[in-house]
Each structure stands twice: as C-alpha cells, then as structure tokens.
Amino acid sequence: MQKFKWQRIVLKVGSALIAPDQDGCRSRYLLTIAQFIVRCRAQGIEVILVSSGSVAAGSHLFPEQEQRSVTMKKAMAAAGQTEMMAMWDRFFDFPSAQILLTHGDLRDRERYTSIRETVFTLLEHGVLPIINENDTVTTDDLKVGDNDNLSAMVAAAADADALMIFSDVDGLYDKNPNLHEDAVLLPEIESIDESIYAMAGCATSAVGTGGMKTKIEAAEKATSHGITTYILNGFKEETFNRLLAGDNPGTIFTPYEKPMQEAVHWMTHTANEQGEVVVEGSINESSNRENGCIRSDEILAVHGEFGVGDTILVRSDDGTRLAKATANYSSCLLSFIADNEQSEFSEKMQDSIGPVVSEKDIALLEKS
Structure with missing residues (x-):
C-alpha cells in the first residue's frame, strides 16, 4: 500500500x-x-x-x-x-x-x-x-x-x-x-x-x-x-x-x-430537521454574530414542533435553505414571539432571552 x-x-x-x-x-x-x-x-x-x-x-x-x-x-x-x-x-x-x-x-x-x-x-x-x-x-x-x-x-x-x-x-x-x-x-x-x-x-x-x-x-x-x-x-x-x-x-x-x-x-448530513424558522434575507445579512447567529427578533415565522436541542432548518422568506442548526428554544416560545412581535410583552421577552441559534451550533447549507 x-x-x-x-x-x-x-x-x-x-x-x-x-x-x-x-x-x-x-x-x-x-x-x-x-x-x-x-x-x-x-x-x-x-x-x-x-x-x-x-x-x-x-x-x-x-x-x-x-x-x-x-x-x-x-x-x-x-x-x-x-x-x-x-x-x-x-x-x-x-x-x-x-x-x-x-x-x-x-x-x-x-x-x-x-x-x-x-x-x-x-x-x-x-x-x-x-x-x-x-x-x-x-x-x-x-x-x-x-x-x-x-x-x-x-x-x-x-x-x-x-x-x-x-x-x-x-x-x-x-x-x-x-x-x-x-x-x-x-x-x-x-x-x-x-x-x-x-x-x-x-x-x-x-x-x-x-x-x-x-x-x-x-x-x-x-x-x-x-x-x-x-x-x-x-x-x-x-x-x-x-x-x-x-x-x-x-x-x-x-x-x-x-x-x-x-x-x-453530523448536523448537515445525518440529523433530520424537526421544524424550521424563517428569517429575512441570508444568514450573513440578518445575523448579529457578536450576540449569536440568529436573534429572536429576526424570526419571521416558525413551522413545526421542536424542543430545545433539536435540529431545525433555517430558511429565508423566499424559500432558500440557509442552514441547519441546534435550537436553543422551543417552537412554542419562538412562535409566540414571532406572532406577537409588536406587543410590549414580546419585546421584553426578546430582550431577555439569548440567541435562538448560536454560531457554534450552525451548519451553513451551500445548496438551496
């Protein structure tokens, strides 16, 4: 050999x-x-x-x-x-x-x-x-x-x-x-x-x-x-x-x-996404990497049911598959924040919770 x-x-x-x-x-x-x-x-x-x-x-x-x-x-x-x-x-x-x-x-x-x-x-x-x-x-x-x-x-x-x-x-x-x-x-x-x-x-x-x-x-x-x-x-x-x-x-x-x-x-090729979050634009355009990869106030919609630690799909509002990631919060909480974005209570929650997806727990997808 x-x-x-x-x-x-x-x-x-x-x-x-x-x-x-x-x-x-x-x-x-x-x-x-x-x-x-x-x-x-x-x-x-x-x-x-x-x-x-x-x-x-x-x-x-x-x-x-x-x-x-x-x-x-x-x-x-x-x-x-x-x-x-x-x-x-x-x-x-x-x-x-x-x-x-x-x-x-x-x-x-x-x-x-x-x-x-x-x-x-x-x-x-x-x-x-x-x-x-x-x-x-x-x-x-x-x-x-x-x-x-x-x-x-x-x-x-x-x-x-x-x-x-x-x-x-x-x-x-x-x-x-x-x-x-x-x-x-x-x-x-x-x-x-x-x-x-x-x-x-x-x-x-x-x-x-x-x-x-x-x-x-x-x-x-x-x-x-x-x-x-x-x-x-x-x-x-x-x-x-x-x-x-x-x-x-x-x-x-x-x-x-x-x-x-x-x-x-593992996240890209083996794990199946349990749900998805929709953000506006691309990951680079919408994320604040100093505080984490995706913040709660950047989420437009949440689909499916998932819990903390589950793998989720992150896609843009035009349908492009952007990334697979580990969720830091459940779909229930994120759906509430996304559906009540303008409420005073939701704004306080957005300020109090950390990033929805951390930079260390995300796998960017090259293909749409």
Whole structure:
C-alpha cells in the first residue's frame, strides 16, 4: 500500500455480493472480500464492514410472492441477518460484532455519540464491527433507505480515512455502460456537482436497493468529512489485488481540502430537521454574530414542533435553505414571539432571552 496510507477504512458490501442468486448467502464473492479484510488488518489497518443483504439472504426461507409486503420483507431481514452474520463470521479467525442501526439512532446526538464510542471500543480490542440497517424495526420515518448512505454516515461517525463501496459496477462512467459501448470509466472525481449526478443511471443490480445516485450521495457525504471514497467492482478479484498494490481500480472521489468538523457534518448530513424558522434575507445579512447567529427578533415565522436541542432548518422568506442548526428554544416560545412581535410583552421577552441559534451550533447549507 505505497499509494494509499489508510489507518481506518469502511467497506460497504452490496446485496448482489452477499446473495447473488437471492437464495441465501453465498461465499462466491465474499471470500475474496474477507481475504482483503484479513490482509488489511494484518497491515495494521482498522476495518469496519457495512454489509447489506439481510433481505436477500432471508428471502429463500419464505414462499415466493410476486409482491412482497413490508411485513414480509422485515421477516426476511430478521431471518437473513443471522445467516449473513454467520457467513461472515466463518471467514475470520478474529471476533466480529453486529451493530444494527436506524436513522433514528444516527440523528439523535446522544445515541450517535454512543455508536461512535462503541465502534471505537470494538476497534481498540481488535473486534470487527459489522453494521447493517435494522430493517426489522425501522419505519419510513426512521429509515436511511440504502446502505450506501448509511456507510457514509458510519464512515463519518468512525472518523475513517477511506470509504470503499463495493458493488457490481467498475465505478462511475460518463454514461450508462449498459446502454452505451463508448462509455468511459472516470478514475477520479475532484468535486461533486450536478454534472456528476447527471451521469448516475438506474441500479444495475436486481438485488440491491441503491443505484449509482445513492453511491454519489454517499461520496458527497464522506468527502465533505475528509474521507476518500471509492466506487469499486466487488465481483472482480483484481479489484482487491490492485487496491493492495496501491492502484485505483475504480473511481476515487477526493476529499475536501477543508473538511467539515464532526459536529457540523453530523448536523448537515445525518440529523433530520424537526421544524424550521424563517428569517429575512441570508444568514450573513440578518445575523448579529457578536450576540449569536440568529436573534429572536429576526424570526419571521416558525413551522413545526421542536424542543430545545433539536435540529431545525433555517430558511429565508423566499424559500432558500440557509442552514441547519441546534435550537436553543422551543417552537412554542419562538412562535409566540414571532406572532406577537409588536406587543410590549414580546419585546421584553426578546430582550431577555439569548440567541435562538448560536454560531457554534450552525451548519451553513451551500445548496438551496
């Protein structure tokens, strides 16, 4: 590994690699990935595995149905998860640990911190963390939805150096290689913009839930935290040999030169806003940074219900998303102040309370 100097990496393995025939787990492709993990650990590199495939692994245990209900998929995930963990565990002569997450776990700051501490403790004791979304208990409100984005959130939480997304594609092409013979593989992406998203086609796998778009979303989350991200073909043994030789066999997304701080990154890419406050103009135009980022008298309206410490969206009166931030006060109090702006009592309250959002607890949004 002359070219890549990793200390901690996150590997995301897609469902098509776990259960390529949708009839249970198969070692056909996983053995090569497991050997790669063993060789990385032998070189002192810490590894975290985000493994999809519980639904695909458990589907063969249930009667074939044309349309699978949500409840049926949850049952498949519950049964398939144990089979998948058993498969991974057989490959290693070191211990592994199962961590099942929902978006609700990740977007709650206290639980997010607990997850970080657990992962760090496992790595410190030489245990391989194997992470998957908890499909059995998750709901639409709590669902990440795809393990590409989950792997990026995990990589950020774990302060990883690199995120490797293994699937059934070689990397990002300038056009869909299944439709265009002249499609060109892009070896390196320095920045992610709308033109990069425009290159993303539909999912090429009949097993997984994520396509190229979700992989680019994951790369955007990870690179903004300073994490080098790869999209790689996990079906080819050559992929792993080239990585170990220091070559790039797929597409590499270079990280930000100035990565987001951990707390700001969590607020931007992981936490869901519980409500929103509307201000006039932009953050820079409307805020008094000597007293905090946003004052109560700058709020035009309050939408949704949130409490102290919840993540909220700050937007301008023209609809532009300006920032995500931690609320210092509840929506109830702020709504009262905004609705009674001209009253004497409201003016006294505005003078007595501190900033609605403090400068240290805000993440500016570049995109509207």
